[in-house]
Amino acid sequence: MTQPSVKDVVKAIATDTNTPAETVSKMYADTWAEYSDGARVLDYLTVLVARRVRENLRNVSQGRH
Structure with missing residues (x-):
């Protein structure tokens, strides 16, 4: 099974959260850097990073209402 690019x-995150792709890309890159720093196993990093970015965006959108 291949991982998504x-x-x-x-x-997908941008579409699901109605957030500009540029914003999501920056958050993804920042979160990836944070999570991968010193990580030995990167197998599930894509899933973990995507989950964290979605949670952060959800929290931001809930804070606006």
Whole structure:
């Protein structure tokens, strides 16, 4: 099973959260850097990073209402 590309993940998150792709891409890159720093196993990093970005965007959107 192949993992989705970063571009595909960013696009899906942007669509799902109604957030500009540029914003999601920046958040994804920042979160990836934070999570991968010192990580030995990167197998599930895409899933973990995507989940964290979605949670952060959800929290931001809930804070606006």
